[in-house]
Amino acid sequence: MNDLLTPVQRDVRVRDVEYSHDGTLMIGALVATPGTRRAPGVLLVxxxxxxxxxxxxxARRLAALGHPVFCADVWGERTQPRTEPEIGPLIGAMVTDRARWIARMTAAHKAAAAQPELHGEHLVALGYCFGGSSALEYLRSGARLVGAVGIHAGLDLLDPRAGWDAAHPGVSVLLCTGADDPMATPAQREALQAALTSAGIDWETDVYSGTVHAFTSPRAANSQRPDVTAHHPRSAARAWDATTRFLRDTLPA
Known part of the structure; x- marks a missing residue:
């Protein structure tokens, strides 16, 4: 794996960071280049x-671009489920107890802010799939972030009854999604955009044709349900470009 890294990426340091929530050990990670101090960065979900x-x-790629990253561990104990029977209950536990979900995100944010490399109030929450849903819900809850990015976020997981009035003024949102994603339908996109507009939040939605859910994930390359999840390299590259531009535009210099 290291042979595939650029010289700058090889210089990036990764440090495990333990924190906790409600008695559960969380094992996140701080990813940054040496000498980084109190810099604007990313809360990666x-x-x-x-x-x-x-x-x-x-996270290494982002840090190499000058954006230090704190990687959250929402499941706890660095749990890495592999099958739907493992994943379903984990997501369900968050969606059915949104206060716990937000508390897990808050715990990660506090852990990020405690790291000397990061400025805790100059962070963008960036998430993929469930992580994208998490980033959006956390921003909506009033988190002190400057923005959120949802990459193939599950918009079906967002609380349809909750407004965005608690979000801090001046925040921005980027959504990168597949046109055919069954977990982020046109109706769900339109509802989110209307809610953001109503709250006066700056937003951008990038929609990729011929693209379904999980399009950045190599795990979806051999999907048994390509109508639901499928890797799409071109859409993944477009989402990465949009994300890095958003970070340049949104984070303080």
């Missing part, structure tokens, strides 16, 4: 498969 090598690789 993993997909349904947990904080694994793929998420850490994304």
């Amino acid at each position: 993993h997909d349904a498969f947990g904080l694994g090598d793929d998420m850490l690789a994304r």
